[in-house]
Amino acid sequence: MSKKLTSRAEDYSKWYNELVVKADLAENSAVRGCMVIKPYGYAIWEKMQAELDRMFKETGHKNAYFPLFVPKSLFEAEEKNAEGFAKECAVVTHYRLQNDPDNQGKLRVDPEAKLEEELVVRPTSEAIIWNTYKGWIQSYRDLPILVNQWANVVRWEMRTRLFLRTAEFLWQEGHTAHETREEAVKEAELMNNVYANFAENFMAIPVVKGLKTESERFAGAVETYCIEALMQDGKALQAGTSHFLGQNFAKAFDVKFTSKEGKLDYVWATSWGVSTRLMGALIMTHSDDNGLVLPPNLAPNQVVIVPIYKSEAQLEDVSKIAHLIMADLKAKGISVTFDDRTTHRPGAKFAQHELQGVPLRIAIGPKDLENGTVELARRDTLTKEVVPLDSLTPRIEVLMDEIQRALYKKALDYRDSHITEVNTFDEFKQTLETKGGFISAHWDGTPETENKIKELTKATIRCVPLDVASTPGVCVYTGKPSNGRVLFAKAY
Amino acid sequence: MSKKLTSRAEDYSKWYNELVVKADLAENSAVRGCMVIKPYGYAIWEKMQAELDRMFKETGHKNAYFPLFVPKSLFEAEEKNAEGFAKECAVVTHYRLQNDPDNQGKLRVDPEAKLEEELVVRPTSEAIIWNTYKGWIQSYRDLPILVNQWANVVRWEMRTRLFLRTAEFLWQEGHTAHETREEAVKEAELMNNVYANFAENFMAIPVVKGLKTESERFAGAVETYCIEALMQDGKALQAGTSHFLGQNFAKAFDVKFTSKEGKLDYVWATSWGVSTRLMGALIMTHSDDNGLVLPPNLAPNQVVIVPIYKSEAQLEDVSKIAHLIMADLKAKGISVTFDDRTTHRPGAKFAQHELQGVPLRIAIGPKDLENGTVELARRDTLTKEVVPLDSLTPRIEVLMDEIQRALYKKALDYRDSHITEVNTFDEFKQTLETKGGFISAHWDGTPETENKIKELTKATIRCVPLDVASTPGVCVYTGKPSNGRVLFAKAY
Incomplete structure (x- = not known):
């Protein structure tokens, strides 16, 4: 594949x-x-x-x-909750299978093992x-x-x-x-x-x-x-x-x-x-076109070490350094693995760790051994730097923090540049089609208008934001009075 | 209650x-x-x-x-596994409920939402x-x-x-x-x-x-x-x-x-x-007749502190000491809570913590404040000792270990004194009735004899022990040759 x-x-x-x-x-x-x-x-x-x-x-x-x-009688007790989930719930009706007399080697539901009351597999509890x-x-x-x-x-x-x-x-x-x-x-x-x-x-x-x-x-x-x-x-x-x-x-x-x-x-x-x-x-x-990008907080492996070698002896030398680095990083609470698989070439390993979003990759080759350095590659920016061994751990500690922040900053910038205030329904539709993101618009507060807008644009009201002061205006669709802007968007 | x-x-x-x-x-x-x-x-x-x-x-x-x-067709693929679990499995047959036309406000399985293939709720995966x-x-x-x-x-x-x-x-x-x-x-x-x-x-x-x-x-x-x-x-x-x-x-x-x-x-x-x-x-x-007994390794709270006081001022003084103790214990990785509920008397608290198996209980009262001591009570032995505050933490550290070991030792002694070697079926039955425990006996290796013994005594073969050398003998029930002793017992 x-x-x-x-x-x-x-x-x-x-x-x-x-x-x-x-x-x-x-x-x-x-x-x-x-x-x-x-x-x-x-x-x-x-x-x-x-x-x-x-x-x-x-x-x-x-x-x-x-x-x-959830026994059916309990499931239906809170009416609105029941109504909301009844259409999509798995129901257990029987508690036994038996040999199917019409189909040798197959099982069928035992009609005599019907539950007195059906059980709903919890959609929520x-x-x-x-x-x-x-x-x-x-x-x-x-x-x-x-x-x-x-x-x-x-x-x-x-x-x-x-x-x-x-x-x-x-x-x-x-x-x-x-x-x-x-x-x-x-x-x-x-x-x-x-x-x-x-x-x-x-x-x-x-x-x-x-x-x-x-x-x-x-x-x-x-x-x-x-x-x-x-x-x-x-x-x-x-x-x-x-x-x-x-x-x-x-x-x-x-x-x-x-x-x-x-x-x-x-x-x-x-x-x-x-x-x-x-x-x-x-x-x-x-994530990006090369695969997953993980913030260090969520990465199962925060750092991976890939050895570059042509001989067994070189691999041995690299391994020694790798184990020193690992001990050092682990002592600082940074998770690290040494990818010394002999079944894969370095290029394939690089691609895999990139695809899986490992935040930092260390490559150590024969030249690095000579120079007392390693090559450090950042997954989020795809940038590389050569780092002397003796400053590697502090550099990685700094980067862990920096990457975590940079990912948040990048996502925040994208998000903030994709909240668009609109005041007409044309603007609304145009923004939705050309740019997407959140559309901040006035709404008259009725489900009818909400539904109409959804019908016309597929955008729903994601929320009435809590952290912004609401100022009155007129509904972007009906022109009726509105208490404040809400956020519309197409949504997953 | x-x-x-x-x-x-x-x-x-x-x-x-x-x-x-x-x-x-x-x-x-x-x-x-x-x-x-x-x-x-x-x-x-x-x-x-x-x-x-x-x-x-x-x-x-x-x-x-x-x-x-597990779709039924997968469930039945490994025949023995299917046979073993078919008689006791919950089966999902439908994926929707609907309003029951015959019973207002109630739901019923929607007959049109029948699954093409039944789903077994995993009994094992x-x-x-x-x-x-x-x-x-x-x-x-x-x-x-x-x-x-x-x-x-x-x-x-x-x-x-x-x-x-x-x-x-x-x-x-x-x-x-x-x-x-x-x-x-x-x-x-x-x-x-x-x-x-x-x-x-x-x-x-x-x-x-x-x-x-x-x-x-x-x-x-x-x-x-x-x-x-x-x-x-x-x-x-x-x-x-x-x-x-x-x-x-x-x-x-x-x-x-x-x-x-x-x-x-x-x-x-x-x-x-x-x-x-x-x-x-x-x-x-x-556990014992007073309730749960927990080994320290499994206790959500390893230590509980109960204040004994008659006035607000006394409670305040005790609280100060309690918080010092807690800080000290937590620093040593020992979990501790301060039960300062005003809704319960000390006696009721003692009973509850005993019932719930908290390994150590510290009681601090006015006299303790004067003397710079606390009363330390062990759940497993129900013994008490007065301990000076300044040696409390080391004493508790020792006890954590001691209790863990003592519980194992006690259980081991009980277990070891309840493995009885028997050589006749009369002895077998008598031991089972009067003493219980594991019965170490020769068995001829056939399911028939195993079943017969189960039928007669309700004892099953719990296992063929791995850590003992097996020596040949004759079956306790049939007198046929046996390769070694196995352990019988009534079981949960």
């Missing part, structure tokens, strides 16, 4: 699909819409998990685990969790509950794409319970900020924090906070959401608590999640 | 069930046979995961993720993984594949018990592919040793390493290695298994490779797993 990718300019979507497969991140499986996350892709996901998990625990959350299945919380909560002393779960969920999507939209995906879902509306709102905001922080400082992906409009809200939420990122093709990607659920689930599952004052009230809720979709955001924010 | 547990002597099984729930480890859910793992229980599982994951990576394994679902490996393996250069997955699996068991046997459970499953039989056998043995190591040195649970007999083998395996532990009620518990799968799955999924010599051959396989069942082993090995 050729390692060369289709270029982004030629076909962005094809570039993405090829990159995911060729960089060994993931592949399609025998199950429609479900992916296999390959070891290299999973190692990046593990880095995300570890950092997020640390951040969740730092903000007082604990992990737990709830069942994969509010229902099963709030049914559980009912048993955990009696009084204000039991609150808040700050719980997170790392899990797989299934949404039977018709059009799937690796990482971006898959029938099964991995995620975390936080589910919290509170005494007051204020506390729950604060929690939903806090977790949206945690996500923004994580995206920007760890993944080097700039995001806009905002609120979803009613039609884009999570099914069952009162308010959905989100972070929205912008991909290199000018399309937006929702990277995380945090929901203020009001008392909707507490009412559906009858979860009440006795307050300090002895009053009985329904509990207030939030839920929040990010998923393996973040892998898609990562790829589409930083 | 009373925190007092039924005693082990009174009703061991009831004691276990109560402990799991009252110590906040897990509880039953609304889904038949599926459990909710509560934050405290999950924190212990996370400790196990972290250590196992470290051990897997140290032995060269990488994590990946494969689909939850050999089938889906070997179908994937087919695409990964062409030549010896692609081998070995050393992959592990952390996942949930579903086996529709009829009789379930928290942690020990649940319809859904969490586990890890390693799946490796090799060039030669020898290499695969070595891998299966290596991983069984990793499990034994983990059980003994991390969980403080002594185990017997052995081989399963044919009738106890994993469905589809050529050989099953296992570690067997002994619970306090004299029943054995299989704590982990590692399978040499031969070429069974490679043949079922047509996975061949070209060897260095250019020969085409089927790939050799192993798989190995441990699950949340280990939580059951942990509880039943160490």
Whole structure:
């Protein structure tokens, strides 16, 4: 298989699909819409998990685990949530297979092993969790509950794409319970900020924090906070959401608590999640026509050493140096591997590590041995420099930081230059077609206008941004009064 | 709810069930046979995961993720494996719910959303993984594949018990592919040793390493290695298994490779797993009538500090000392919490931490403030000592080690005194009834005798031990020749 990718300019979507497969991140499986996350892709996901998990625990959350299945009667209890997910859920109806009498060597569902009640494979866990919380909560002393779960969920999507939209995906879902509306709102905001922080400082992906409009809200939420990122093709990607659920689930599952004052009230809720979709955001924010570009924070190997040699003796000499470098880097907490495979030539190794986005590559050849130097290549800029051995580790430490920052800066510049304020619908359409990105426009606040614009342009309201002061104006489509600008975009 | 547990002597099984729930480890859910793992229980599982994951990576394994679902046609490809799991698998037949026309506000399966091919919720992943490996393996250069997955699996068991046997459970499953039989056998043995190591040195649970007999083998395996532990009620518990799968799955999924010599051959396989069942082993090995006893390695909180005070001022003074102690312990890598809840009295706190197995409890009261001491209580021995503040941290460091060792020693003594060699079937039955534990006896090697003994006594062959030299004898039941003693026991 050729390692060369289709270029982004030629076909962005094809570039993405090829990159995911060729960089060994993931592949399609025998199950429609479900992916296999390959070891290299999973190692990046593990880095995300570890950092997020640390951040969740730092903000007082604990992990737990709830069942994969949701009995239909619980699934349908919160009506809006049920309505939102019923159309795309996998349903377990039987609990046994048997030999197929009409088809030797084959199995069939045993008709006598039909479940009394169907089980929905969780598309999200509010229902099963709030049914559980009912048993955990009696009084204000039991609150808040700050719980997170790392899990797989299934949404039977018709059009799937690796990482971006898959029938099964991995995620975390936080589910919290509170005494007051204020506390729950604060929690939903806090977790949206945690996500923004994580995206920007760890993944080097700039995001806009905002609120979803009613039609884009999570099914069952009162308010959905989100972070929205912008991909290199000018399309937006929702990277995380945090929901203020009001008392909707507490009412559906009858979860009440006795307050300090002895009053009985329904509990207030939030839920929040990010998923393996973040892998898609990562790829589409930083990568280039040569393959994946990884911010050092997310790179399973931050540095790779490739030996250049013609004889066994030369390889031995290079190996000695390589092991010294490795010991030095590891002591500084920098991950490094020595690619001494004898089955591949240096050129093939260079191409592979480039494709897989290793931030820094060190090449050591016979000349370097003579001069006491190495060649250091940066993945993000594709630039090279010759570095004396004795200043290598400090130089790499500086570069780790520099690359992380440079990737964020580059993505931020792109994003900021792709937020366009428009004041007419013609401008709106033209910008969307020629430039893409976020379009900042006034909107009259009605779902009708939102839908109409979506119908005409395929752009949706990504969010009502939180960090900008809103100034009144007139709707770009209807000319009716507007409270402030919102961000439109075509989106993944 | 009373925190007092039924005693082990009174009703061991009831004691276990109560402990799991009252110590906040897990509880039953609304889904038949599926459990909710509560934050405290999950924190212990996370400790196990972290250590196992470290051990897997140290032995060269990488994590990946494969689909939850197995299409029926793949599920049935390896016949023995399919036969072994068909009777207890959850089957997804539909991908949508719709409003039930006969039942307003309710949902029903949409008959038009029937899957073309049923999907089995994975009871184990050999089938889906070997179908994937087919695409990964062409030549010896692609081998070995050393992959592990952390996942949930579903086996529709009829009789379930928290942690020990649940319809859904969490586990890890390693799946490796090799060039030669020898290499695969070595891998299966290596991983069984990793499990034994983990059980003994991390969980403080002594185990017997052995081989399963044919009738106890994993469905589809050529050989099953296992570690067997002994619970306090004299029943054995299989704590982990590692399978040499031969070429069974490679043949079922047509996975061949070209060897260095250019020969085409089927790939050799192993798989190995441990699950949340280990939580059951942990509880039943160490705990007592007061609740959970945790080895320090597995304790989410290794030390808890409880303040004793009558006035706000006293609490403040105690808090100051507590924070100094905490800083000191944390610097030594010892986890510690300060239980300054004002909603509970010290007595209630003591009982809770005892129930939850916190290895060491520090109580600080007004007298301690005067004397510059604290009271240190050990969970495993229920002994107390007064320790001067300035020698507290070193004392705790010593105790962490001592408790870990003491728990192992205690369990080992119990286990070793419960391996009984018997030479007649009367002795066999009598020992089983009066004493329980492992019964070391000669067996003629036939499944018939094995089954007959099981039928008569409910004891199964737990394993053919690996670490003892086998000497010939005569079968305890049939009097026929035997190659060596095997271990029988009633088992969980």
